[in-house]
Amino acid sequence: MKQDAFSKLHPAVNLLFFIGAVCFGVLLQHPIYLLAGIFASGVYYFSLNGRKAIKTILLMIPLFIFITLFNPIVNTRGVTVLFTYLDRPYTLEALVYGIAVAATFVLMILWLGCYGKVLTGDKFICLFGNLAPSLSLLLVMVFRMIPSLLQKAKQIIGVRSSIGKGIEEKSSIKNKLNSGMTVIGVLTSWALEGSITTSDSMRSRGYGTAKRTSFMVYKMTKTDWLFGVVMLILLGIVIFFAANGGMNAEFLPERNITPIKGINTIGFIVYLGYLLIPTILNIKEVIQWNISKSKI
Amino acid sequence: MKKSNVAMLIVFLALIPLTLFWGDKLPGKGYYITGVLIIAELSIPFFMMFERRKPQARELVVLAIMCALAVIGRVVIPIPHFKAAFAIIMLTGIAFGPESGFIVGAITAFASNFFYGQGAYMPWQMMAYGAGGMLAGFVFIKNKIPRKPWIMAIFGFLANVFWIGPLLDTSHIFIMMPEISFATITASLASGFPVNVSQGICTALMMFIFGKPLLEKLDRVKQKYGMLEDENGI
Known part of the structure; x- marks a missing residue:
């Protein structure tokens, strides 16, 4: 099996990445940001799972449609009424909001799928073994x-x-x-x-007689520190832009989506860059491999 | 005061209110993050209690076996949608008490996520499975209610439909629903009801047929090796 370059980093760095990716995927409801999230998670999910990923991604389409269509049924706010049934309005805004909710859902499934592949049981225990x-x-x-x-x-x-x-x-x-x-x-x-x-x-063999020590395969190297610090800086920039309203999007009762232009573009590029870290690492690995292969 | 009691006080009086306060300010579907954090905070005192007791090797091994049995139950019984996990977790709670029931439930949910793939509902699963094991432990504590097969079967059905099932269904409100309101809560609970009933029947069947033999086996191990009872028993 092809080794994933991102998985080789220290588990703490991996965990940090997924916490950031899932949290912002859930928090940012801006359509363009959601699209960026689905794109990045989909690409990484595909590189981790290969052909099997296509089936999972196809299975998500009916779920996506169901959540989208379901939202206006429980949510009647919104100004543009498409049609009414049983005296309840079915609004365009709620439908658009449904798309955002469905996108968040798909994005979460994809990121957590990647998380399961990258942070395996041994890595999890390496991280939290000493705590409990x-x-x-x-x-x-x-x-x-x-x-x-x-x-x-x-x-x-x-x-x-x-x-x-x-x-x-x-x-x-x-x-x-x-x-x-x-x-x-x-x-x-x-x-x-x-x-x-x-x-x-x-x-x-003396279980319980002394403090248990655990064997660690993973050590924080310079590369790990570098990636950790870069991720934290990128996350900080994203939080800065998000706090200043650069990524706001409201759907109900009226659509009000902040356009991505001017200074806000930086925030978007930083966010996309953060999400693409694993993919960039993988691409870099492939290029390096091909260069060293051509030298032989 | 015991450390775990202090932890429980801190969690209930400070951490959860603070999480609710800050979580309310999060944009988008921030309530998913708030929900996950609160479940994590709720389970801290339970896990601390388990750690502080310094469980002995025998106890750990038996609990691990029960978890593994619950995870692979669906492989052994070749009927689709038949989940043996709830029954095994609740029987562990009945045999070893509420605390072990909670630990086995939570660890089963956690481990099966590593085994069958991670899902966004994992924290709710841990909470619901753990709560199921704990409830069984409390209901059947000290043999006040006889451990007759049909009593356990009725308990298993009711616990599934009115306790574990609804707890699991709350995850839909947080994950799939656009907002938290009366309508979305009823929709989630109603959509989960048929599944809960069918799983309740599975659990009841399992408790009825398998309950007594398993409890006898566990009690035998407990008696023969003095497990989970005195501190020096190892």
Whole structure:
């Protein structure tokens, strides 16, 4: 699999980026800014997931339309009435606002999808492990047990089907349910038995006798600091412009959207630049790779 | 005063009011951020309690198994839309008490998001699952209500339809709805109702068939190894 350049940075930098991206994606309702957010998150989502991303993005279209059309039903404010039904107005402003809400929703899904790919379980524990040692140990154990229990479950199901107690696609719901319950029951006993061995082994290795230390694969390097500081500066500029009303957009009861021109253009470019950091890093990586390949 | 009690006081008297105050000033869909922050703040005292107790190895391993079982439940029972997670979380709450129920619920929601993909509703999931486990622990505390299969089944159904389900549905208000108003709240809760009922039936079935055997297994482990009871039991 192609390695994502942004994922190689320190987890704290990754987390900072996503907090900024999601927060501003939710806060800024300006159509152009939303479009920028969807563009940046879509491109990054695509570079992370490849072909699978197209399916996810296509699935979002009906959701987008539904949220857009739904908004005017619960929201009757707005001055331009398109038509009335059951004595309730269906307004253009509410419809436009619905588009903004739907765009925010799509943007959030895309950014969180990227977040899931970049900040994996180990990175999360690296960030917060020292803050809550017992909870993060619990989480690590769950991460480890999910695949191991799945494997055990497959073994149990295999054994059951080899003695003629397996279930098929066309088995009745009652049979499926009964069989599933038996499998879960066996699985629980098996796992609980194993748990005693695990905890005895943990105890004999001295769990709980001293402060737990954790192994860190990730270290803040100069590049990480550089990216962190640059991100903070960019975020500061965006906040400055947003606080001065350069990104305001109101839909109800009347549309009032601040145009992007003059000094406000800087704010927009900075915002777009911030969102495109992972993509720029990836492009840089590809170019570098091709240059070094051509030298061989 | 215990540290976790101090934390709870700070959270309720200072952090949440401040978040509500500042959150109200945020533009756009800022209420999503406010909602996430308040859920995070609410869970701080619970997690602190768990950390301060310094749980022993045996307890951690058993809780981890319950979480993992709840996450993979839908793989083991091959019926579409049949969610075993709620029943397993509530049974853990019944067996080990409200605090363990909350921890298992919250961690299950959190871990399954890593497993099945991150969603914007994750904080609400953590809250609702945790609250479900906690409620089960409180209702069946100290065996006052007998742990009969049909009682647990009725409890599971009611808890799903009137407690966990509505808590989960509040996420729709924050994520998909254009504003928070009476209309959007009723719309979200009403649209979630059929799903909640169907999941309530799943949970009730699961509690009825699987409740007693699982509780017996957990009680046996608890008794045999003295888990989650005395401090020195390890």
